[in-house]
Amino acid sequence: VVELHKTYGEPMAQLKTPMELRQHTNGYHKILFMGNSKNVTAIEELNQNIRAQLEIIAQDNSACVTQAIPTMLEYLPEGCSKAHGVKELCKHLGIDPTTQLLALGDAENDAEMLEMASIGVAMGNGCPMAKDSADYVMGITNSEGAAGAAIKKFVPFTNL
Template identity: 45%
Template sequence: MNYKLIAIDLDGTLYNDNIMITPKTIDALMKAQDMGIRIAISSGRPLPGLFHARDTLKLQEHHGMLVSYNGGKVVDTTTHEVLYENTIPVDLCIEILEHIKKYPVHPMIDDGEVMYVEDKSAYRVHEEHTNNSMDCVEVPSLIDFLDYPLVKILTSIDPVKLPEVIKVIGEPFKGKVDFIQTAPFYIEAVPVGISKASGLSKICEKLDIAPDQIIAFGDAANDLEMVKFAGHGVAMGNACPELKECADEIALTNNEDGIAHTLNQLIFS
């Protein structure tokens, strides 16, 4: 197969457990780009959270793509063109923020540059704004503060409580907003139909690439659609069971250069 695009999740996939891209993985992805294969980093993170990986892999020199917010915003790293963006209207965001007060979650919102919260000391807030290289500002009320549409509303929650909460938290908004789990401690509200696969489809339209010309790597439940969408879907060795069940291949883990090993077998051999 003549593969033209490699789509890669960030946390737990491209990054090892130390939040680093290993030298072997960097070498493999640089080699792929030198062959003319595009790279798309596809993550639930906001756009600034993808910049470190973008720079490490020199995507701007190779027209790499960034699929941020779980597919809610897609950007060409070289031209800075926004290929796609979908947001939740302000009034609906406010309804959601009011509704989720009933649950043991801590909401976080951002404007693409700064993250806003009601409590800087809340669970996972420090990790979230630090990992995404964003300033964090505390406001008395997100509801009173918000005056712009959001690509997503992120909430953190005790992992023990998440399985029960995610079953019911989105009930009033069915057909308007999807509530998805993106980590053992994160629930996100995103526009209906948004996924990493929908983000990739916008790239395919722009670059005239067929889905069967894509290799996709992931590890979590929010990678399911992307892995199914791609011609060759790869679940990392550390992936969740659901992803492993639907993948075409199970690679080595993110700590064992799983991406590099698969590309060596699939493209370079």
């Protein structure tokens, strides 16, 4: 949890019991379900058993379940996604996302954003859903500079 805070800027976690979670039907930003990255069995259980249960709960509560990294599931309120946030930003800036947006991603939670962008680019290390949603898949990974290479490839700079 601390690693997510330091690496991705996520808010510090508040641990809640299932009973406490039931009381927060409309007042949550997101709920994270995390497995131990050193325990392959725990990750498989998170992705199979727990996800199946969360999907059922999400349907009943107009929510969604997505995944940013293999060891974590995100339970989000309806309308809460990267795609929604990017649409709102584009609207504010007067940008048409279907003709003027380059989106980069590597995870399941990027898929909708990659689909809506005029050019959606998945990183070479991206998950299958991100790659399937993208218009273009980079031949290199995040750690090999895929994002920078994608920007150089698709954004026409005159002073480079």
